[in-house]
Amino acid sequence: MAAEATPAGFEHMGLDPRLLRAVAELGWATPTAIQAQAIPLALEGRDLLARARTGSGKTAAYSLPLLQHLLRAKAGPAVAQAVRALVLVPSKELGQQVVGSLRQLAAFCARDVRVADLCAQSDLDAQRPVLMEKPDVVVGTPGRVLAHLGARSLSLRSSLELLVLDEADLLLAFGFGDDIRALLCHLPKIYQALLMSATFSPDVEALNELVLHNPVRLCPPEPRLPGSCQLRQFALRCGTEEDKFLLLCALLKLGLLRGRALLFVGTLARCYRLKLFLEQFGIPACALNSELPARSRCHVITQFNRGLYDYLVATDEEVPAVPAVPSKQPPRRKRKAAAPAAQRQGKDPEYGVARGIDFQNVAAVLNFDVPTSVESYIHRVGRTARADNPGTALTLALPDEYEALARIEDALAEENGQSTLQPYKFSTEEIESLRYRCRDAMRSVTKQAVKEARLREIKEELLNSEKLKSHFEDNPRDLHVLRHDRPLHPAIVKPELRHVPDYLVPPSLRGIAKTDLKKRRRLPCSGASRRRGGSRPRGTGNPLQSFKYAQRRARRPPVPPS
Incomplete structure (x- = not known):
């Protein structure tokens, strides 16, 4: 379905004045191509399958309708607090970035919109108090959200109204296909879904059939990378x-x-x-x-x-892609076969x-x-x-x-x-x-230097770890040994x-290179040169020409008395 033409400015999209003020504070004059197409349709409650190149403003394209939906839902009297929006991201770094973007756009309505970040801490117990307050928006990876659903610290079946899948193709490439299918069992039957992706792969199309209902397909006519002039x-x-x-x-x-x-x-x-x-x-x-x-x-x-x-x-590092098509194998067995390499090597599969x-x-x-x-x-x-x-x-x-x-x-x-x-x-x-x-x-x-550099980094992480603080308090000798271990010289x-x-x-x-010759340290001067206020001794720079030899007159021996 082709998207209809929309006005050029954010002020014509029917957004809350507080959101428009935040947009103005961020310096966004006009919406990008994906924002101009996605925001009006999302505000109408339509499911979206949007593809746009990286850096085109996809985060704001779903963040503004999401915040507008929450402000509209909480405008009535005596509205119960509940988790109404869920944003799934492929990595913890992207999750914290999305949380920061949501909080920037909700800067002037922060009392009305609470955002929970499930990517900031790795401990489930530390995140439970945040979820007990029932935030309006939850942002996290599918694995983390599914873990909280299994532990019953998060419930979505009766309250969720909006689901966002950011970087959907990367969600599948990171092996979250099974987690997403398991997570769908905990969602209500009716909800609005927005699926954002940089590419339309067969796996994304299969995910579209599982998550979206009669979606509007948005593909702004733009190349995946900027033109040669930029x-x-x-x-x-x-x-x-x-x-x-x-x-x-x-x-x-x-x-x-x-x-x-x-x-x-x-x-x-x-x-x-x-x-x-x-x-x-x-x-x-x-x-x-x-x-x-x-x-x-x-x-x-x-x-x-x-x-x-x-x-x-x-x-x-690229994680092997996991097909999004349902399989007859048990989900957990397939997940273990799909992404064990990174976990065996100590790598974070959500990186x-x-x-x-x-x-x-x-x-x-x-x-x-x-x-x-x-x-x-x-x-x-x-x-x-x-x-x-x-x-x-x-x-x-x-x-x-x-x-x-x-x-x-x-x-x-x-x-x-x-x-x-x-x-x-x-x-x-x-x-x-x-x-x-x-x-x-x-x-x-050398290879040994690389190895010691990695060990030094791990050592610093252990010393700065919040989880190990209580252990070091109970076992001060371990902290002493770690601090006074042999120094590593990478x-x-x-x-x-x-x-x-x-x-x-x-x-x-030489005309464009920046060298450090101008920053050469001047040697300290002494004696008459310092008193003259100069930094260099007088004379030419050639020592063979500046060297002076003064012949000393020989002293005559005393004449003996006659």
């Missing part, structure tokens, strides 16, 4: 692994990559290796991966968004960084490892050039990654009608002077690598 996409084919690290060193140390950037790698070990490599050159970076607890991951994202770090090294997370003010995305699929590339690159901001994406490929890069190029060319992935014109010969420094840094980042940092001398900067880049 997003510039480049690719560089490297000959060796060393060339990748050399180019990254040159881009960052010579100031060729301006602004904050996300560096995507394929595996967890390479995440730490790249972080330690950057630290060799005095470049602080934070790491984001599935081994970190949810609270620590959200803390890393907050630090990056606040500008404490300019570079974030992230992994986007996801390339999708949904709103990293703020990202100027560039650098694919240090080529993504394995076109979808993964789109979701990585979609972290930049959001809203009306410009962005740049650079992909580095080794010979064994050329085939995957060619598939991405073909898919982008077919979608846009022309090649959008341009070759990055960079002469490696111009930065050969930095190669020996790059090799020196790579030799310092990699020997050589201070001379922090500075790039002027003679190492390529002649063609």
Whole structure:
């Protein structure tokens, strides 16, 4: 069914004045394409199956109708408090982001709308008091919501009026298909459902048949990535692994990559290796991966968004997709066969960084490892050039990654009608002077250094864990042993690598490269030079010309008396 044309402004959509005030505070002048189509239909009570590219405003497209529905339902006298809306998200990081967005939009009606975040804490017992107060909106992953339904700390059968599935295709890719089907048994027969997705896969279509009732299908006519005038996409084919690290060193140390950037790698070990490599050159970076607890991951994202770090090294481990079509096998047996690998390796199955997370003010995305699929590339690159901001994406490929890069190029060319992935014109010969420094840094980042870096991170998590505070109070010796354990030295940092001398900067880049030569520390002066107020001794800088020799007159021996 085609969506009808809607007015251009939020003020013509029939939203509550308090919501319009919040929208104005956020600086949203006009709705995006998906918001202009979805909000009026959702306010009419229609089920929606909406597809829009990342960064197009899907969160606000369902958040505003959801809040309007709650304000309208609670406008009557003596309305009982109950959970009326449920938002299912694929990851804990995205859940906290959705909660933040809902609270921003409900800033001027916070007394009337309560939002419960089931993603902030991992302990079910700590979340029960929040659910006992019967919040208006509950946000969580399907697994967490189902656990509370099983423990009877949450009830939805008699009160739920609105269900939202955010990033539906990723919900299925993370293995939540069985949890969603089990969760549907706890919902009432009649409710409004909004399904938001970046792609329409066969699994999403099957989920549509299970959840939605006569939905309106929304597909704004826009490409999955912004145009070339807003997003510039480049690719560089490297000959060796060393060339990748050399180019990254040159881009960052010579100031060729301006602004904050996300560096995507394929595996967890390479995440730490790249972080330690950057630290060799005095470049602080934070790491984001599935081994970190949810609270620590959200803390890393907050630090990056606040500008404490300019570079974030992230992994986007892909979990095998679970079909959404009902199966004759028991749901739990199928779930165990679908996603045990991440759990056996200590990874959080609810981790996801390339999708949904709103990293703020990202100027560039650098694919240090080529993504394995076109979808993964789109979701990585979609972290930049959001809203009306410009962005740049650079992909580095080794010979064994050329085939995957060619598939991405073909898919982008077919979608846009022309090649959008341009070759990055960079002469490696111009930065050969930095190669020996790059090799020196790579030799310092050994497998043992990577292992110790991961151990140090786990040690810090144990010391800062809220759950272990009571244990350490009862067992102070454990805390003493943990604090005074042998120090871990992930990699020997050589201070001379922090500075790039002027003679190492390529002649063609000296005009735009940012070097540390201007920040060179001046040597303290003394004596007459300090009294003159100058910082340099007089004379020429050539010691062979400034050196003076004064011949001392020999003293005559005393004449003996005659």
